[in-house]
Amino acid sequence: MTLAREAETATKSILRAACQQAGIDLRGAELIRFGENALYRLPGGIIARVSRAGQVAAAAREVRVARWLESHKVPAVQALPGVEQPAEIDGRAVTWWRELPPHRHGTALEVAAALRLLHDLPPPTTFDVGRLDPFVRLAERIDRAATLTEPDRAWMRKHLAGLRARWASLPGGLPESVVHGDAWIGNVVATDDGRVVLLDLERCSVGPPEWDLVSTAVKAFTLAGITEEDYRQFVGSYGHDVTQWDGFEILRDIREFRMACMAAQVAGENPVRHPEVEHRLACLRGQRGARPWTWTAVP
Incomplete structure (x- = not known):
């Protein structure tokens, strides 16, 4: 088994x-x-x-x-x-x-509208929604990723430490709000009854709204998963282009690293996925050329 x-x-x-x-x-x-x-x-x-x-x-x-x-x-x-x-x-x-009724992944335009609605809400007063932690569970994933070599594990730990230091010096940006925390296109869906619905709310917290916006930017410019025109529509609908902010590269690099750590976790349970981990790490190390990169989805 x-x-x-x-x-x-x-x-x-x-x-x-x-x-x-x-x-x-x-x-x-x-x-x-x-x-x-x-x-x-x-x-x-x-x-x-x-x-x-x-x-x-x-x-x-x-x-x-x-x-x-x-x-x-x-x-x-x-x-x-x-x-x-x-x-x-x-x-x-x-x-x-x-x-939910039958549904599909949201478009970039639909993600922008959903995030605008969320970010405009005042934080809840009846419970503590918590603060955003962009590094939640990453050290654990690295430690438990059974297919990683020790050199890869050491590199990932060092890279994680560097990202933490950069996050600590994140420049100011938009006013903080409730953020989704994992706002990639698959976590916003459009249903057949005409709704655009937020899914997977476990990382909702208070933090910089740019953290939610960077996921769509990564989809466009790291992975070429949507077109530049899709991204322009996203920016036009939401009203802010995170790629023009001084803190963009910090958040982009953290998001990309989270995706690599997720692949490492999956490969630890299903070793056939390990080549994808190696590929993602090589991209992050600068061994696969400039973005965009082709990354294969892992469950």
Whole structure:
């Protein structure tokens, strides 16, 4: 049994215990995605989300953020009402959500509109949404990435330390706001019933809104995943071009490094993904030429 299969089996066991605890029907549960979190489709239009270990506090905050956004009529994934959330099983969090209607990834224009709506909200007063930590879990991912060589691991640790130092000297920019925290195009979707919906709220916090904007810039100029015209429309809709800010390269480099660390985590569970880790690290080291680079998505 592969590490990935073992992890899926353990996750299903955790989900079963949580559903029994909450009185939610597990029969016919279907695994939708197994990545940073495991997502299952349950009967009755319910989506269950099983976190990795140590993320109970983040899951609890995500539920509170979702309910706060719903109260402000900001379209976002909705936590299932009438259920105490999250359930904690063996140090892992299980949360339940309303299933969305059929949907697609948002366009750059739709992401801009969703972020503008979020960033214009005053921070919540009934709970502590926390402060943005752009380095959350990176050291852990490096330590646990089983396919990394020790020289690669040492380079990543040194690079992480350098990024932390640069973040500490981040220049001033837009007024701080509530930020999504992981605002790439896949975390904003357009539904068939005409809504543009924010997903994956676990990194919502207070911080520089440029952190959310840099994800679309990276999509355009690091990965060539959208066109320059798409990016111009994004800027026009939101009203700010993060690439013209003095702190852009700091945030861009952190975001790119987060993507490399995520690939390393995935490869630790599924070693067939390791060549992608090597490729991303070579790009960051300047061994694959100038941006844009071609990076293959990992689950």
